Every structure is written in C-alpha cells, then in structure tokens.
Amino acid sequence: MAKGGTSVAELERVANTIRQDIIESLVEAKSGHSAGPLGMADVFTALYFKIANISPETRGDANRDRIVLSNAHICPVLYATLANRGYFPREELKTLRKLGSRLQGHSNNHAQPDIPIETSGGPLGQGLSQALGFAIASRENTRRGDQPSWHTWALLSDGELDEGQTWEAIMMAGKLNLRELTIFVDRNNIQIDGFTEDIMPLEPLADKFRAFNWSVIAIDGHNIRQIIEAADQARAIAENPTVVICHTIPGKGVGFMENRFEWHGKPPSPEEAKVALAELRTFAGHIVSEHE
Amino acid sequence: MLNPELHLNPHALLPTVEKVPTRNGYGDGLVELGKENPDIFVLTGDLAESTRAHLFQKAYPERFIECGVAEQNMMGVAAGLAFAGKIPFVSSYAVFVPGRNWDQLRVSVCYGNANVKVAGAHSGISVGPDGATHQALEDIAITRVLPNIVVVVPCDYEETRKCTHALATHVGPAYFRFAREKTPTITTKDTPFQIGKTDVYREGKDVTIAACGPLLHEALLAAEELTKYDIEAEVLNCHTLKPFDEDTLAASVKKTGACVTVEEHQIIGGLHGAVAETLGRREPAPIEAIGMQNTFGESGEPEELLAKYGMKAKDIVAAAKKAIARKS
Numbered sequence: 163m164a165k166g167g168t169s170v171a172e173l174e175r176v177a178n179t180i181r182q183d184i185i186e187s188l189v190e191a192k193s194g195h196s197a198g199p200l201g202m203a204d205v206f207t208a209l210y211f212k213i214a215n216i217s218p219e220t221r222g223d224a225n226r227d228r229i230v231l232s233n234a235h236i237c238p239v240l241y242a243t244l245a246n247r248g249y250f251p252r253e254e255l256k257t258l259r260k261l262g263s264r265l266q267g268h269s270n271n272h273a274q275p276d277i278p279i280e281t282s283g284g285p286l287g288q289g290l291s292q293a294l295g296f297a298i299a300s301r302e303n304t305r306r307g308d309q310p311s312w313h314t315w316a317l318l319s320d321g322e323l324d325e326g327q328t329w330e331a332i333m334m335a336g337k338l339n340l341r342e343l344t345i346f347v348d349r350n351n352i353q354i355d356g357f358t359e360d361i362m363p364l365e366p367l368a369d370k371f372r373a374f375n376w377s378v379i380a381i382d383g384h385n386i387r388q389i390i391e392a393a394d395q396a397r398a399i400a401e402n403p404t405v406v407i408c409h410t411i412p413g414k415g416v417g418f419m420e421n422r423f424e425w426h427g428k429p430p431s432p433e434e435a436k437v438a439l440a441e442l443r444t445f446a447g448h449i450v451s452e453h454e
Numbered sequence: 455m456l457n458p459e460l461h462l463n464p465h466a467l468l469p470t471v472e473k474v475p476t477r478n479g480y481g482d483g484l485v486e487l488g489k490e491n492p493d494i495f496v497l498t499g500d501l502a503e504s505t506r507a508h509l510f511q512k513a514y515p516e517r518f519i520e521c522g523v524a525e526q527n528m529m530g531v532a533a534g535l536a537f538a539g540k541i542p543f544v545s546s547y548a549v550f551v552p553g554r555n556w557d558q559l560r561v562s563v564c565y566g567n568a569n570v571k572v573a574g575a576h577s578g579i580s581v582g583p584d585g586a587t588h589q590a591l592e593d594i595a596i597t598r599v600l601p602n603i604v605v606v607v608p609c610d611y612e613e614t615r616k617c618t619h620a621l622a623t624h625v626g627p628a629y630f631r632f633a634r635e636k637t638p639t640i641t642t643k644d645t646p647f648q649i650g651k652t653d654v655y656r657e658g659k660d661v662t663i664a665a666c667g668p669l670l671h672e673a674l675l676a677a678e679e680l681t682k683y684d685i686e687a688e689v690l691n692c693h694t695l696k697p698f699d700e701d702t703l704a705a706s707v708k709k710t711g712a713c714v715t716v717e718e719h720q721i722i723g724g725l726h727g728a729v730a731e732t733l734g735r736r737e738p739a740p741i742e743a744i745g746m747q748n749t750f751g752e753s754g755e756p757e758e759l760l761a762k763y764g765m766k767a768k769d770i771v772a773a774a775k776k777a778i779a780r781k782s
Contacts (some may be wrong), residue, residue, distance in 0.1 A: 228538070270568050271537065280537055282566040287556055291527045292562055295542075297536015298519065302540075304518065306492065330527035437590070 168212055173386045175261070176246060177207040181415045183242035183255055185438045194265075197412035197425040198319065199239035201350045203316070205408055206243040208389040209346070215406070218248040226309035227278050228296040232289020235318035237269035240279070247306065249277050271396040287325025290316055290345065294331055303376075313397060315344040321353030324362045329374075335403045336375030341405040344396040347430040348383065350412040352397045352423040369391035371405045384406030390410060395450050415442055456674070457655055461644035467674060473636035474611040476668065477575050477745050480632055483508025484543060484619025486512045494622065495535055495542040499525045504634075505545040505575040525550045527729035529558035529570070536568040538733070541622055548574025548590030548631050552597055562628050564600045570628075571621050572597075577631035578667065578718030579746065579763055589751040590631065595723025597629040598696045604628040604649060605696040607717075607725075609668040610640045612779035613693065616647040624649055631719070637668035652699035658688035661774045662706040665716035666692045666725050669744075669765055673716045676770035687774055698728045704736040712777035713741045716770055721745040740780035 168176075194220060210216065214227040223437055245252045252448045257263035264274045268284035281292045293316035303309030322328060335343055349367070351358050358364055368378045377399045381388040388410070396404035413419025414424070418436040419430075431440055456462045465471050466630035487494045488510055497519045502508040511518040521528035525546060532542040545552055550620070551574055552559045563570045567684050589717070595637040597605050604624060608614040614632060621628045646653065656677050670691055677687040688706050713733065717725040721743040733739055744765055751759065758768055 186781050207472050207703070227771050260765075281533070282561055287526075288558055288562050291530020291558070292534035292537070295531040295540075296538050297534075298531065299538030299540050302495075302516065327524075327526040327530065330522075330524035330532065334521060334527060334531070335522065413734070 165345055170386045171386045173211060174212060175202045175445070178442060179387070180207060180242045180246055180413070180441050182439055183245065184238045185430060185442070187238055187242065187255040187258040187441050189435040190256045191429060194238060194259060194420055194428055195235045195427050196351065196430050198233065198236035198348065198350070198417060198423070199242075200408050200411040200419065201414045202236055202317070202348050203280060203414070204237050204384045204386055204391055205348070205373050205410075207286040209315060209392070210243045210247050210388050212390055213393040215312065222437055224264050225312055227312045228293070228314045229278060230281050230314070230316040230360065231279070231283055231288045231298065232316055233286060233322050234268040234283025235309060236319070240269055241265050244277055249358040260440060276368055283409055286319070286322035290318060290328055290331040293343055293345070294335055294340065294360070298338070299338050300342050300420050308349055316343070316344045318347050320347055320351065320358050320364060323364050323367075325349070328365050332371065332374045332376065333419060339375070339401060340403045341400055344393065344406065345403070346406045346408050349407050350410045352412050352426055354423070354426050368407060375402050377402055378405040378407065380407040380409065383410035417441060455464050455656065457653075457657060457718060460646065460653060460655065462655065463639050463640050463737065466638060467638045467678060469503045469584040472639045473638055473768050474666065474715075476608055476611055476614040477506045477615030477632040477634065478743055479608070479611040479617055480573055480575075481509040483615040484510040487619060487622050488517065489567055491541065491622065495519060495540050496545060497521055497528050497532055497542055498524055498545040499528050501546050501575070501713050502600065505573065507545040513752060516561075519687060525554040526764040530562050532570045532590040533558070534564040537566070541569055541571065543571045543573055545573045546575065548552045548577040548589060548593040552593060552629060553590065556596055559597070559601055564602045567602050567626060568626055571603045572627070572629045574629065574631040576634045579751045579759045579765070580633050580668070580718060581772070582756045582759065583753050585753040586741055586750040591718070591720050591746045591751060592723070593629070593631055593735060594717070594719050594725070595696055595727065596652050596730065599721065602627055604694070606630040606694050607648065608632070608693055608722055609667055609670040609691055610637060610638065612641045612643060612645065617693070620649050623691065631667070633668050633691060637760060638671040640674070647723060650694045650697045652702040653691045653696070654702070655691050657688065658686035658710065660685045660710055660712070661778050662710045662772065663716060663770060664689045664690045664692045664702070664703060664713060664729050665723060666695065667718055668687055669716050669718055671768045672765065673770055675767040676774065679767060679771050680774055683775070685774065685778065688776070695725060695728055698732060700732045700736060703732055707733055707737045707739050710782050711739055713739055713742065714744060714770060714777055716744040716765070716772045719745055721747060738739055742777045744770055744773055
C-alpha cells in the first residue's frame with residue numbers, strides 16, 4: 163500500500179487487520195500485553211501507512227522519519243504494523259517472544275537492521291530522550307546543510323509519564339523549541355495496577371505540557387482522520403514540539419477487553435482469541451472476506 | 455627501571471615530576487576531535503567546567519548540549535544522537551554518570567549498542583573534601599558488567615587525551631573515568647596507547663603489580679622501593695578494564711607467581727575483580743588488593759585519604775611482600 167494513496171476507509175480496514183494479527187500473535191506467544199497494542203492500532207496504522215516518511219521500498223534511507231516506541235511492551239502492534247506495511251512476512255508474527263525470533267518481548271533496534279525499529283525499549287521513560295537525540299541531530303544536519311534530515315515521532319504511554327526521565331525530556335524539548343519532534347501519548351487511563359488517576363494522577367495533562375512550552379492537540383485516538391490531521395498540524399507548528407494526546411480505549415475492538423486494566427499484561431487464551439477474532443472480523447457489521 | 459621502549463616520562467619518578475589533572479586531557483582531546491570530526495557532540499549536566507567540557511563548548515557551541523541537572527535524559531539524548539550517526543561524549547561526575555543513569559546506560563546505550571562515550575569525572579577517593587557522596591568508587595564495577603561496553607581508566611593527562619581520541623574512533627559504547635586532582639605525568643606523546651592492550655611499564659620477575667589510573671604512579675614508586683629488598687616487581691598499566699588483556703596479565707603472573715592490584719575503586723568488581731577472574735581461570739596465584747575495602751569514603755585532603763585508605767607506595771610495598779610470602 164503506497165504512502166499517500168490511502169483513504170481513511172482503507173486505513174480503517176488495515177487497522178482491523180492489525181488488531182487481528184495482534185490477537186493471533188499473542189495467543190501463539192502465550193504471554194504479552196493485549197490492551198495497549200489493540201488501543202494503539204489506529205495511531206500506528208495512520209503513522210506508518212500515511213503520516214511518516216518511511217517505506218519498505220527505501221529501507222535504510224538516511225532521510226527517513228525516525229519513529230521511537232518508548233513503551234515497548236506494546237510492540238505486538240509495532241510488529242503487526244510493520245508486517246502489514248510490507249517490511250516482513252505476516253507469518254513471522256507467530257514467532258513473537260519465541261527463542262531465536264527477532265520479534266523480542268520488548269522491541270529492540272539491533273536484531274533487524276532493515277526494519278525501522280530505531281531504539282531499544284522496555285524500561286519505561288527512556289524513549290522520549292532518545293527521540294530528542296534524533297531531533298537534535300536532524301536540526302544540526304539542517305544547519306550544516308547537504309545532510310540528511312527528518313521529522314522525529316515518538317510514541318509514549320500515559321503510565322510512563324510517572325517517570326521523572328520523561329519530564330526531564332519534556333523540559334529539554336521545550337527549552338530547545340524542538341519543532342522537529344512530535345509525540346503521541348496513548349491516553350488510555352490504565353496502567354498495570356489500575357487507573358492512572360488512582361495510581362498517580364496525571365491531570366491536568368494538557369496544561370502540564372503547555373507549561374513546558376509544548377503545543378497540545380487532543381484527539382480521539384481511534385479516529386484515523388483526526389490522527390492524520392493532528393500530525394499535519396504538528397508538522398506545521400514552527401514554534402515548539404507538539405504532543406498529540408490520543409484518547410484511546412484500551413483493548414479497543416474486543417468487547418471483553420475494552421477499558422479493563424486486567425488485560426494490560428496478559429494474552430488471550432485460545433478460546434478467548436476465537437471470540438476476539440470473531441468480533442473483529444465482523445468489522446462494524448461488515449464481513450471482511452479476506453479473513454474468512 | 456622503566457620500560458625504555460615505551461618512551462615514558464624520564465622524570466616520572468622524581469619528586470619534581472610535573473602534575474596535571476587527567477580531566478584536562480579529556481577537555482583538550484575533545485577540542486582536537488571537534489576540529490577533526492563534525493559529528494562529535496559533547497553533552498553535560500550542569501558540569502561543563504569541572505569536566506573540562508567547557509573547552510569544547512567555547513570552540514563548538516553548536517555541538518555542545520547543556521542538559522541541566524538531568525542525567526537520565528542526558529544519556530537517552532546521547533543514545534538518540536548516536537543512532538542518528540553522531541558521536542556524543544556524555545560528561546559528568548562518575549557518581550552521577552553512570553551512577554544516576556545506569557539503567558539508561560544499560561538499555562538505551564549498551565543493549566542498543568549505541569556509539570555513546572561516557573566520561574566520568576571526579577572518580578576515586580582523591581576527590582577529597584566533597585566526601586563520600588561525590589567519590590565514585592563503584593563506577594568500574596557497574597560498567598564493566600555490561601555487555602558491549604569498553605571501560606578505560608587512563609593514568610595521566612597524556613593517556614587521557616589519547617584515550618579520548620581512541621574512543622572516538624572505536625565504534626560502540628565506552629566508559630572512561632578521570633581524577634579531579636593534579637596527578638604525575640607518567641607517559642609522553644610518544645608512549646603507545648591501544649584500547650584493550652595492557653602495557654608492561656616496568657619489567658620484573660618476583661611479583662606483578664597490576665595498576666590503573668593515577669595510582670599507577672604509586673605502583674612505580676613502590677617497585678623502586680622494592681628493589682631495596684631485592685624484589686623485582688613487574689608493573690602493568692591495566693588501563694583497559696574491558697576488554698581486559700588477559701594474555702599480558704597471565705604471562706606476567708606465570709613468570710612472577712604473585713600479584714598485587716592497585717586501584718582507586720572498591721576492590722569488589724573493579725581491577726581486582728578483573729584480575730582475580732582472569733588468574734582464577736588461567737594462572738592461579740596469590741593476589742593482594744590495594745583499593746577501597748568495602749567502605750564508603752569521607753571528607754579529607756586527597757593525600758590524607760589515600761594514606762588512610764592504604765593506597766600509597768608503602769602500602770603497595772607491604773602488599774607485594776605479603777603476596778610473595780604466600781607463594782607456595
């Protein structure tokens with residue numbers, strides 16, 4: 163599927179396929195995280211298929227946009243997105259978390275040189291700092307001229323905003339007016355031990371970012387059109403970095419998982435996976451024939 | 455006598471020996487590198503002058519990044535720069551970097567194999583009056599244990615300058631540490647330095663003294679003193695703790711049959727750790743350890759502290775005799 167030639171309807175179909183692939187890879191892995199990957203499927207689809215300047219036809223392009231996944235425990239959605247984007251066969255998704263697989267339990271950057279996984283994640287709070295590094299490098303390259311340059315995108319969870327390092331990075335990006343950087347925060351309101359506002363309240367989140375010299379856009383993280391428009395807007399903002407606060411439903415698309423924090427860190431059983439896949443395959447009442 | 459092939463400072467063991475802080479070698483090395491290579495970046499966490507990173511800041515302000523007192527973020531920014539093709543040098547006190555941001559060093563840098571150079575200033579007990587919190591005595595242990603990283607402890611100004619250049623050329627994570635105080639000049643511009651290669655600074659047959667950092671000078675003084683007792687000590691400059699030159703150490707101890715380790719660091723996990731691990735596997739022999747003996751430091755003048763914690767030449771002499779006496 164070529165970048166730019168993708169309608170919102172087509173992207174919605176892709177996101178649905180990615181959700182099914184997430185379920186199928188998790189049930190095979192017998193461990194892993196369900197809610198976060200399902201909740202971010204729409205953002206990943208929009209970012210990797212439409213927004214970012216990346217393509218499997220030009221792997222390793224020095225000018226490619228850099229995408230940093232900070233909360234790498236949701237990597238099943240990253241892997242499913244990259245496979246559907248054409249970086250590797252979808253069949254490989256079934257090796258998730260298995261011995262010898264490059265699809266590690268938390269995504270890393272060194273096992274797959276030809277796949278745009280730019281950093282290694284897992285321990286929360288480390289991704290945004292690395293995204294700053296990419297953005298600063300691009301700025302310096304632009305200043306030097308005749309050097310590759312790119313936009314940097316980072317994906318964060320709301321839970322990892324508990325980490326001090328994240329706020330160190332937010333403060334520094336504000337100091338540098340780092341317009342070369344845009345982040346998507348998965349505002350799904352859950353973390354392992356419960357709801358974010360019970361564990362460690364984050365609100366008023368948008369005000370906090372604004373106080374650190376960021377532009378803030380809040381969207382429905384399941385509305386592909388809104389995700390694309392927010393990204394366009396973020397790239398156009400010349401003053402400072404932008405955070406797109408994506409309000410999402412954890413477990414989105416699978417009724418029995420939606421909004422339930424107990425699905426943060428476990429995979430579906432084979433029986434639960436059947437129910438989940440059956441629900442996803444109806445796709446808002448339509449049958450998606452290629453999966454029948 | 456000092457190994458004539460290594461072009462060491464002929465005045466190294468005289469009371470009048472010139473003294474320069476090793477951190478100055480870092481600052482000067484960075485400025486030289488900045489001129490040669492437009493991809494060199496220098497980061498600091500509110501410690502530009504005392505790490506000597508300010509010299510680079512003055513010369514190349516566009517490639518100097520002030521991160522504020524936020525070491526965890528600083529390590530991550532460096533990783534991102536490295537993945538984007540830059541060569542970042544992260545400059546702070548060794549107690550903070552890698553002390554404060556070890557997880558970032560482990561995951562963002564070492565697991566990702568990022569080409570980041572970590573410079574820990576104010577290492578060792580000789581930091582002095584600032585006291586225990588600011589005396590890095592564990593940094594070698596916590597870096598050496600990480601896969602992919604190179605760990606170097608240069609002994610003087612000139613070796614630190616050469617090390618800065620060598621690590622910029624080496625591709626992959628690296629950690630090196632400096633002292634705060636002025637320390638004796640042991641090497642010259644012509645002295646060879648190669649990452650991963652231990653050099654024999656003085657040949658001997660009775661005991662091996664394996665040293666790193668500025669205390670190498672005390673080790674050389676101790677070797678001179680030992681000649682009064684008809685003991686010929688072989689002194690090794692073990693500047694690279696990782697990858698550790700096992701062959702040179704094992705060959706030396708095979709000849710001498712006893713060993714003393716000398717470091718401004720906890721004897722657990724540092725040079726003593728590396729030597730004991732090596733000899734245990736390859737050349738079992740009695741080993742005595744000069745260094746911090748599982749305690750924190752305290753405030754005091756550097757020389758007072760080195761004396762109190764048993765890191766002077768006379769302590770090394772006693773340890774050498776003890777190691778020799780333990781030979782079976």
